[in-house]
Amino acid sequence: MSKQKSNHHSHHHHSEHEKHDKHHQSHRDGKKEQHQHHEHSNHEDHKNHNEKEPSHHQHGGHGGGHAGHHEHMIEDFKKRFWISLILAIPITYLSPMIHMLFNYEVTFPGNMVLLFLLSTIVFFYGGKPFLVGAWDEIKAKTPGMMLLISLAIVTAYVYSTLTAFFIEGSDFYFEVATLIVIMLLGHWVEMRSVLGASKALEELIKLMPKEAHKMDASGNIVDVSVEELHPGDEILVKSGEKIPLDGEIFEGESTVDESMLTGESVPIEKRPGMEAIGGAVNGEGVLKIRVNKTGNDTYLAQVIQLVSDAESTKSRAQGFADTAAKWLFYVAVFAGIITLLYWATTGDFEFALERMVTVLIIACPHALGLAMPLVTSRSTSIAAKKGLLIRNRIPFESAWKVDQIVFDKTGTLTExxxxxxxxxxxxxxxxxxxxxxxxxxxxxxxxxxxxxxxxxxxxxxxxxxxxxxxxxxxxxxxxxxxxxxxxxxxxxxxxxxxxxxxxxxxxxxxxxxxxxxxxxxxxxxxxxxxxxxxxIRKSSYDVIKELNDRGIETVMMTGDNTRVANYVGEKLGISKVIAEVLPHEKASNVKKLKENNRKVAMIGDGINDAPALAEADLGIAIGAGTDVAIETADVVLVNSNPVDILNIVKLSKESYRKMVQNLGWATGYNILAIPLAAGVLYNFGILITPAIGAAVMSLSTIIVAINAQLLKID
Missing domain, CATH: 3.40.1110.10 (Calcium-transporting ATPase, cytoplasmic domain N)
Structure with a gap:
């Protein structure tokens, strides 16, 4: 990392903070562009990709890999959506089900073959992300949205192909096409609205200096790469440079700025015999250091490990839509089997099959595929106006359940x-x-x-x-x-x-x-x-008071000394102060607070907060903080104003309400329709034909779309 970059970080808390903030702001806005990508929303059609992620990170970052990958996925969904939409038009026109509905006929030779070919393209090309995602969900044993969608499209496609060429029954090509088109739209909307998978590990790796001035036995200095150093080697650190590795100072005096790493606000006076941490910025003196930790043992490497562990456990969480889809999947399979078994006993197997297929298709609501993404994208845009960047949907969705908010002190509650x-x-x-x-x-x-x-x-x-x-x-x-x-x-x-x-x-x-x-x-x-x-930031007083009024417990956790911490804690009226916490202990303290099923949010700004931000149920970073904290967080406060936390809680609550309403709409109809499709009232002449199903489907989709747009917070 170049010297001037490291210096930019070293005035982490100087009166140039204003300048630093602005610099960060522009830096952040620049990043925002490349960030309008997002890990594959709730339905994470490659959750597993996420879980395997950290392993190859440790061998040095792979550039903006994640960001680029995500951009690419948004483009991919967009392309699949438009192509499927265009093909859906002739499919609709050729579909016998639509003929029945609008009472017209298409009878040119080979019309069924053409319908089959077009539908096959849509099924394999448009449906691919869902089929791949479903396979991942099966492997991870977490059924969700992907599996529910795949169940419907596979059943409909296979059955329609059978009816087109081999057996009696109605075809569902129209259903296959519209379901795929609407689900692609939902995913595309959602991915565009949220930021991408975290690059925290890459940011952390960037902080590690690449080379060091090594001193040989006769005192000559050779520049070597950090990888070549071993415990016991002696290195020289000039003023303003980053300390390359952890070690003990044996000559020289200086002040070292460790605020980025430990959160200690005052630069530390260092003398021979004291420890130096790799990644800290040396002040005006020259230090000679005997290396005592290299590679994975260094302080920064351990922070990297902690972050990647916490992130991989978090990525397995399921969002609201996935949980809903999981239950609908179970309902569908159960209802489908019962339907098939019941009608099969009447001897008409083809009718039994048609009933089962109708049940399985109806169980997957088009509306559900749009209901959640539209709420997501609406809440994300409201959030952006309020100065919140949502990086990770799932923790944000449940922010309204938070019982405790843990604040870092230096740079968060204070300036x-x-x-x-x-x-x-x-x-x-x-x-x-x-x-x-x-x-x-x-x-x-x-x-x-x-x-x-x-x-x-x-x-x-x-x-x-x-x-x-x-x-x-x-x-x-x-x-x-x-x-x-x-x-x-x-x-x-x-x-x-x-x-x-x-x-x-x-x-x-x-x-x-x-x-x-x-x-x-x-x-x-x-x-x-x-x-x-x-x-102390002026806004800190308001936010602590308001959180206490709402019955949310406030905790301050800091690497600073107990005296400073208690003084600030008392002035602000914080309910609990935990001081002199070493950075690696921050994450374990958060883990402790999470016991008894309590939901914990953490807000911080430094590298030392990163593992705790990843560990917390909801990690919040201050926009003026370090890139690492920002990358690890689920939500970023662009204006670095802790008061914005209140908006997170409010917005999360409202989004959740809209999701529940939309889920009610989307599935309420399905729950009613499933027994009718299964033929419960068949003897009374009431049976949902696939065509009626399709019409009602589109209506409920329009209703949830409008409802999502009504989301707002005061």
Missing amino acids: GNFGVTDVHPSEGIREEELLRLAYSVETQSDHPIAKGIVKEGEERNLELYDVTNYKNLTGKGLTAEVNGFEIATISPGAMRGKHIEFDEETYDKLAQQGKTVIFILKDNELQGMIALADI
């Missing part, structure tokens, strides 16, 4: 960049003057804390002093000359090192709140202290 919270000047010094000194010196640095002070100085319109002779004391602070005085901004540790007295009580109070305190000295005389903290 992820520092702001000045308290200014304590020493006696006889004006607050303005203290800030002006700090502001002048800190403009020279790009440390997140420096940026926080500079931002404060700019907001107060303070004038800058002329600064000369600027020095950066790694891990201690800065010194510079201002008007002939030596001004230093230093850490509490450096104050103790210099044995300078300061107000310990005030300092402790600030530290208890998890604030970072810096001291300003003028020729070694204390001028005062300034406290900074990661700023």
